[in-house]
Amino acid sequence: xxxxxxxxxxxxxxxxxxxxxxxxGSDSQPKPSCxxxxxxxxxxxxxxxxxxxxxxxxxxxxxxxACPHCATYNVDVFPKVKQNYIDTGKIRYRFFDFPIxxxxxxxxxxxxxxxxxxxxxxxETYFKYAKRLFEKQNELTSNGYxxxxxxxxxxxxxxxxxxxxxxxxIYRSVVKSDRQRGIEVGIGGTPAxxxxxxxxxxxxxxxxxxxxxxxxxxxxxx
Numbered sequence: 001x002x003x004x005x006x007x008x009x010x011x012x013x014x015x016x017x018x019x020x021x022x023x024x025g026s027d028s029q030p031k032p033s034c035x036x037x038x039x040x041x042x043x044x045x046x047x048x049x050x051x052x053x054x055x056x057x058x059x060x061x062x063x064x065x066a067c068p069h070c071a072t073y074n075v076d077v078f079p080k081v082k083q084n085y086i087d088t089g090k091i092r093y094r095f096f097d098f099p100i101x102x103x104x105x106x107x108x109x110x111x112x113x114x115x116x117x118x119x120x121x122x123x124e125t126y127f128k129y130a131k132r133l134f135e136k137q138n139e140l141t142s143n144g145y146x147x148x149x150x151x152x153x154x155x156x157x158x159x160x161x162x163x164x165x166x167x168x169x170i171y172r173s174v175v176k177s178d179r180q181r182g183i184e185v186g187i188g189g190t191p192a193x194x195x196x197x198x199x200x201x202x203x204x205x206x207x208x209x210x211x212x213x214x215x216x217x218x219x220x221x222x
Contacts, residue, residue, distance in 0.1 A: 034160030055092040056219035065110025066103035074134040097178040113148035116165035
């Protein structure tokens with residue numbers, strides 16, 4: 001029961017391909033012992049967002065929790081974006097799920113687990129939880145149930161409920177909606193960064209910084 005509110009390339013035509021070496025595990029992975037029962041399906045949740053709603057610059061990022069390039073971006077680049085532009089109130093930053101999938105199970109499973117945490121806490125906790133999953137990506141794709149369970153507990157969220165959310169596919173509609181939005185705006189791989197509607201050509205810090213700075217300057221002149 002809910003307690004609060006709730007680059008791998010894509011092939012042409014919307015069909016998506018994953019590199020063979022990036023496939024994750026299966027449902028035979030070990031699981032912590034939990035008794036939760038049936039959970040209610042969730043059809044929609046707000047987009048996880050940081051920063052002021054009225055910011056002149058909006059950064060939209062599409063990621064796959066099993067994509068190694070996304071892990072590099074989230075661990076190395078995102079903290080700089082947060083420190084320099086989110087925490088200072090200069091941008092609004094939105095996270096969208098785009099399971100390619102790199103891992104048949106954990107591209108979706110990681111996204112669903114993170115949405116379960118968002119639903120039980122708030123957007124700030126969502127981003128912290130997501131970052132921990134990216135930091136533990138190798139473990140996620142090899143021992144995912146234990147990872148999503150234990151990391152949820154780190155944030156005082158019931159890890160058994162988060163694990164059950166993945167097992168029961170509670171947030172599939174939420175993640176699927178994000179993925180469809182990504183297809184509609186032309187996402188071809190992850191991570192994908194869009195600044196005020198402009199698709200950036202890369203996800204390195206200098207590329208992201210220059211993209212944000214350019215739009216901040218344009219906004220200040222208007």
